Amino acid sequence: MGKSIQELKQIANDIRKDIIEMLAESGSGHPGGSLSATDILTVLYFNEMNVDPNNSKWEDRDRFVLSKGHAAPVLYATLAKKGFFPKEELMKLRKIDAMLQGHPDMKGTPGVDMSTGSLGQGFSASCGMAMAAKIDKKDYRVYTLLGDGELQEGLVWEAAMLAAHYKLDNLTAIIDYNGLQIDGKTDEVLSVNPVTDKFKAFGWNVMEMDGHSIEEIIESIAKAKEIKDAPTVIVAKTIKGKGVSFMEDKAEWHGNAPKEDQKVQALKELGGEI
Amino acid sequence: MTKMIATRDAYGEALIEIGKDNENVVVLDADLSKSTKTHGFGQEFPNRFINVGIAEQNLIGTAAGLAAAGKIPFASTFAMFATGRAFEVIRNSVGYPKLNVKICATHSGITVGEDGASHQALEDISCMRTIPNMTVIVPADGVETKAAIHAISKMEGPVYVRLGRLAVPTINDEASYEFKIGKGVTLKEGTDVTIIATGLMVSEALEAAKELETKGINARVINIHTIKPLDNEIVIKAAKETGAIVTAEEHNIIGGLGSAVAEVISESYPVLLKRVGTKDTFGESGKPADLMKKYELTKDNIIDAVVDVVKKKQ
Numbered sequence: 001m002g003k004s005i006q007e008l009k010q011i012a013n014d015i016r017k018d019i020i021e022m023l024a025e026s027g028s029g030h031p032g033g034s035l036s037a038t039d040i041l042t043v044l045y046f047n048e049m050n051v052d053p054n055n056s057k058w059e060d061r062d063r064f065v066l067s068k069g070h071a072a073p074v075l076y077a078t079l080a081k082k083g084f085f086p087k088e089e090l091m092k093l094r095k096i097d098a099m100l101q102g103h104p105d106m107k108g109t110p111g112v113d114m115s116t117g118s119l120g121q122g123f124s125a126s127c128g129m130a131m132a133a134k135i136d137k138k139d140y141r142v143y144t145l146l147g148d149g150e151l152q153e154g155l156v157w158e159a160a161m162l163a164a165h166y167k168l169d170n171l172t173a174i175i176d177y178n179g180l181q182i183d184g185k186t187d188e189v190l191s192v193n194p195v196t197d198k199f200k201a202f203g204w205n206v207m208e209m210d211g212h213s214i215e216e217i218i219e220s221i222a223k224a225k226e227i228k229d230a231p232t233v234i235v236a237k238t239i240k241g242k243g244v245s246f247m248e249d250k251a252e253w254h255g256n257a258p259k260e261d262q263k264v265q266a267l268k269e270l271g272g273e274i
Numbered sequence: 275m276t277k278m279i280a281t282r283d284a285y286g287e288a289l290i291e292i293g294k295d296n297e298n299v300v301v302l303d304a305d306l307s308k309s310t311k312t313h314g315f316g317q318e319f320p321n322r323f324i325n326v327g328i329a330e331q332n333l334i335g336t337a338a339g340l341a342a343a344g345k346i347p348f349a350s351t352f353a354m355f356a357t358g359r360a361f362e363v364i365r366n367s368v369g370y371p372k373l374n375v376k377i378c379a380t381h382s383g384i385t386v387g388e389d390g391a392s393h394q395a396l397e398d399i400s401c402m403r404t405i406p407n408m409t410v411i412v413p414a415d416g417v418e419t420k421a422a423i424h425a426i427s428k429m430e431g432p433v434y435v436r437l438g439r440l441a442v443p444t445i446n447d448e449a450s451y452e453f454k455i456g457k458g459v460t461l462k463e464g465t466d467v468t469i470i471a472t473g474l475m476v477s478e479a480l481e482a483a484k485e486l487e488t489k490g491i492n493a494r495v496i497n498i499h500t501i502k503p504l505d506n507e508i509v510i511k512a513a514k515e516t517g518a519i520v521t522a523e524e525h526n527i528i529g530g531l532g533s534a535v536a537e538v539i540s541e542s543y544p545v546l547l548k549r550v551g552t553k554d555t556f557g558e559s560g561k562p563a564d565l566m567k568k569y570e571l572t573k574d575n576i577i578d579a580v581v582d583v584v585k586k587k588q
Binding site (some may be wrong): 063132162 | 300321326327329342366546
């Protein structure tokens, strides 16, 4: 809270560097979808959400569910930067006995609100959390981030129906719309379009934003909070691999870790120390 | 005369009781609330009842989110759809994070009857017991069902409760019955053989034991209401003291109670074992009693199995 746009941009850049370093160290993981979601997570954790890194299970906290669980590196780097756990943990990502699993594990990692990794399930769980807040008459909010490819999962639409039916206006879903999935362009593998019309037809308040404009992200999330009696989905136009030229808009960087020379190149572009 | 009540009916009553005791109890259903008997809870506590529609994956996913936010969700639908359709959601969103979700599924087994094979879950025990962190409970009657629902509402962690459609004989005394998760119940002492049964096969086992007495066979009868964690002690003791075991369940002989007992005795104290259950086959439409007979799930089938193992033992 209270951070300037410039400061938030700096934080996002730092998180991107951490993502590159941790993935290069682990030798496996998902850079593309982590880098496309970095600005969104930066705004959520450093400008919007009411969370306490010293009390990660605080019951009145805002919740965040990374439904596209494979983007775990961006969540881990963000949580570490926020102070939920020491940054050193990042370099143990995906290694045996490490706290940071390949996909988020709520039991093992402070700050992770839901275990995810199997697509669609996090979105469904976020509906349950929002329902719990309604039942308990609490005013915390629930945020969830989905991939555009994830929308191909049937469970997403089961959950979308539920959220609208029960008027979960305390739920904001953000679609990290980078247009790519493992096998190629989302439009070519199995089109999810028209995404906005689909959600409108399902009874959601629908917004669109540039998922890399800190200003637009702040504004959109604030607007979503004003909507009553309907959940909001914000379709965020993003670029997979954002910030690293050779990764940008390339499906092959969905689940490939950078090699040493690629790491050096990526950090150079991001202004990292070599 | 023995009182007949379906375990699903007892479940519906128990839900209202625990709903009164604990305001964190939330009930979810997938458009089957009148059949699963969660309907009554919905009328009593409308703000704590969520009908998710015909969407079993979301039934479990939503329940997981509610549990992650501190509620105690009871999620109900038919056993087929709960454990089959939603299996992977249960595994990844409930079992893995060890969330406090109670999956109470009705219409298990072949006694679903006329609806036929598509609706007769005969593999649900197997599916659920293979998930780490999952407790699996199969009550034998209404009394045990109520006790189990009260017990699991006070316990932290994921549970699968297998309930039935059919009215079954009440074998336990409501006033004196004590239910402990993970503890088998010896209903009849015996020295020649042990019948280990679960669910509605417990009453069949008691009937079989009675008849076996007239044939000169003294059978012990154990009710295993908690398939997981299994009461290894009571099973091994039975193997040692009676030297032969027959298991009885309204479930495929692959993966259920029979398999669980086989795992324990073969590692600790191997004795002859025979499994009464469906023989790796789908069911079909028909009256429950006729199906029980055709698929060899009656007291007579237990008797035959007992006679066989006792003969082989000698």
